[in-house]
Amino acid sequence: MSGDLDLELDPHAVGERVQARLDEVERAGGPAARAAADDAVRELMLLHQVALTRLLHGLTALPGTAAALPGLAADELVGGLLALYDLHPVPLADRVAAALPRVAGKLGREVALLGVDADGVAHVALTASGCGGGCGGSGAAAAEALTRAVQQAAPEVVEVRVQERAAPAPLLQIGRRDAGVPA
Template sequence: MSAATARETAAAPHAEEAGRRVEDVLDRLARRDDPEVSAAAEELVRVLMDYYGAGLARLAHHLERGADHGVLRAALLGDELVTGLLVLHDLHPESTAARIDRALDSVRRQHPAEVAGFDADTGVLRLRTADSGGCGCPSTSQAAQQAVEAAVCCFAPEVTEVGWETATTGPEPALLQISRRPPTAATAS
């Protein structure tokens, strides 16, 4: 029996009971006469409720749209929020490597990168990116790396660190200046 199947057969928490337990914890924190702790706990509950509510809304949306099992599976596993919830509860059916590939696919058109290696023991992912051929601005490169890392974080949160390598594609192209020619002695008169 898989871990997911074991969880499915275990007694599911009852919504009313879970609500009472949350209220009890918030009440205990409120009685400590520390308004900051109480406010932080209430904010934590709101953030979690918003996160799970958004995930359930996405699930419902995909269920309404997906008539075909394959289409529904692709839609659910391609959704960053749904994937995050599945991974958080160890319910995601894909391997870490497959989810890393899915993350890179989600941003590949704007920010091409490929896996150079992944160490599952340390959570370190090494990615390789080709020289963009763009302006070479560090801010452009940094923004691209941040976009890729954000996608990886959503699809594969077990990745704890991303290291970057640059693929070398040969010598740098010559800089071509496009401008008017300076006047020469022949044209200056």
Template structure:
């Protein structure tokens, strides 16, 4: 169907909806069309820009799949050169160093296509996260986000070895498809939603935020703090790793941006409580609140805050 014919068909359908449907339905349909036009328009603009700036001799497909939004469009239309499990493997390799800080690892058990919902990814978590609910929570969110950003076609993740979920919800990690947050207007395709884990997460979904390299501590042993969406965060840089916690001592409630960092141990300046930075902030009498962290290729990081934490000051 030619582009002009498609445009005329869309206009005719909207006019028919305006005559026969509820005004709110017509407004929703108008918003749907605008969202799709913006989404695909941004994707086309990136394709042109990426190919125009590609070095001589570069493989055009490799150039395109390196962009997350364009890669999502290729996945949506079954044009991506990598299959789902290959992309899932890349996503899990990216988060394994983070899982290691929570005494855990993840194994792919398989990918099932028989569900009416769509593809179901089966994983097994190894490690107990030291029995800490907040640590287990951050592991789940980190896996969710990594998989959702590289394999958005997966409808659900089933996990073996996860901490038992509250009775109010299923023991599942829910993954819903969607483009990256930097799509125009932050819109996801109609019918999709942000990744969430009903029954596994504390009240409120996780909101992912990007912190640029300028907001992070430098190399070596270093501390840094930042306010992200109203929450005070503590970043701790150790050789080979960057860690993020809520900037609050679990024992006395003081901020930790002026704490003493000796090796892997962080010592509160007010009460002297020590926390093991590399192992999910565990301490003798308490546990720091770890935050899911995903490193990006440009030196920035993505941090997840649940609603109850994002609203804290």
């Protein structure tokens, strides 16, 4: 490995830089140049996918290494790379579901995963806090926090759709009144 390798690389910033370079190619050379650049990226990704698949198959053949993969995949960069190539050892819905309680605790609201569809859209239910809107954050802020947490845990999720639900009505307590107590 290179001695100047930045181990604190921001994968989102790298993605933005790659997209900017592809846009520059299109501006300089037109749509045909952009199509050629996109094809080159796809070929490189295919090469990487096959290499990573072989690497993971080789590693999991060694005693004890298969159990270590979920822990390694918990790293945002490693997990994102494995997810990009559909090699993540933890199922998508499980990763999304695991991200929700952390956000729910910060929001003071109940959050539930309704599912992740084939298009990569995560559907999440957010129960209103029931305190008149003064606590738990606004719906928009809550949706933004949920989206951030879900996409960090599962970068292949392309959208998070939040369905707001009303807080359940308070439970009415019915009890017996003592005969000697005036109403």
